[in-house]
Amino acid sequence: DAGITQSPRHKVTETGTPVTLRCHQTENHRYMYWYRQDPGHGLRLIHYSYGVKDTDKGEVSDGYSVSRSKTEDFLLTLESATSSQTSVYFCAISEYGGSSGANVLTFGAGSRLTVL
Amino acid sequence: GQQVMQIPQYQHVQEGEDFTTYCNSSTTLSNIQWYKQRPGGHPVFLIQLVKSGEVKKQKRLTFQFGEAKKNSSLHITATQTTDVGTYFCAREGGSEKLVFGKGTKLTVNP
Incomplete structure (x- = not known):
C-alpha cells in the first residue's frame, strides 16, 4: 500500500481525557x-484537509478538531473523549479532490480507540 | 452530498454461489467507486465507474453503472472464501469529499 501510517494503532483512554491520533503520509498527496x-454506520467523514492549514468539516465533526501544519501530517484531536467516540478511525489520502472525478482514496490501517 | 443506500446489509452464501450488492442514489451520480474491506483490515479501492451503462470486469467481479447513473451493482460469480469482507460503494459528496454507503458484509461458507 501507499506510504500512509496511523498512530497509535490501539488506544484505551478514559472519558474526559484528550486524545490525538496521527496520520502520516509519504506520498505528498494534497488531500487527507x-x-x-462503527457497526451499522459504515464510514463517516469527520474532517478533511485540502492543503496545509486548509481543513473543513465532515458529517460527524462535533467533538473533534484537526490540524495540518505539514503536507505529510494530519492530526485528529478529541479534546475531551466520550464513550460515543469509541470507534475505529481511518485516515485516507488522495492525490486529487472530489471535483476532479478521480478522487480515489488510499486508507491507513486504522486506529482503534476505546473510551471507558 | 446525499448518502448512497446499499443493499443488502448482510449476505451469507455457500462457496461457489453468486453474490450481488446494490448501491442506489436518489440523485444522479457523477461517478461511483467501490471498495473492499477484509475483516480486520482497511478499505481498499476496487474500481470507479463514470459512464452511463458502464460495465467493468475484474476476474470474477462485474461492476455496473446504471443508465440513469443513479444506481450501481457489484456481482461476484462463484464466490470463494477470499471474497469475504465488506463491500462499500462511495459517491462524491461535493467539496472534495467522498461519501460512503453503509456497506454489504459478505460471509462465505466453505
Missing part, C-alpha cells in the same frame, strides 16, 4: 481525510 467506522 479522517473517517470513523
Whole structure:
C-alpha cells in the first residue's frame, strides 16, 4: 500500500481525557481525510484537509478538531473523549479532490480507540 | 452530498454461489467507486465507474453503472472464501469529499 501510517494503532483512554491520533503520509498527496467506522454506520467523514492549514468539516465533526501544519501530517484531536467516540478511525489520502472525478482514496490501517 | 443506500446489509452464501450488492442514489451520480474491506483490515479501492451503462470486469467481479447513473451493482460469480469482507460503494459528496454507503458484509461458507 501507499506510504500512509496511523498512530497509535490501539488506544484505551478514559472519558474526559484528550486524545490525538496521527496520520502520516509519504506520498505528498494534497488531500487527507479522517473517517470513523462503527457497526451499522459504515464510514463517516469527520474532517478533511485540502492543503496545509486548509481543513473543513465532515458529517460527524462535533467533538473533534484537526490540524495540518505539514503536507505529510494530519492530526485528529478529541479534546475531551466520550464513550460515543469509541470507534475505529481511518485516515485516507488522495492525490486529487472530489471535483476532479478521480478522487480515489488510499486508507491507513486504522486506529482503534476505546473510551471507558 | 446525499448518502448512497446499499443493499443488502448482510449476505451469507455457500462457496461457489453468486453474490450481488446494490448501491442506489436518489440523485444522479457523477461517478461511483467501490471498495473492499477484509475483516480486520482497511478499505481498499476496487474500481470507479463514470459512464452511463458502464460495465467493468475484474476476474470474477462485474461492476455496473446504471443508465440513469443513479444506481450501481457489484456481482461476484462463484464466490470463494477470499471474497469475504465488506463491500462499500462511495459517491462524491461535493467539496472534495467522498461519501460512503453503509456497506454489504459478505460471509462465505466453505
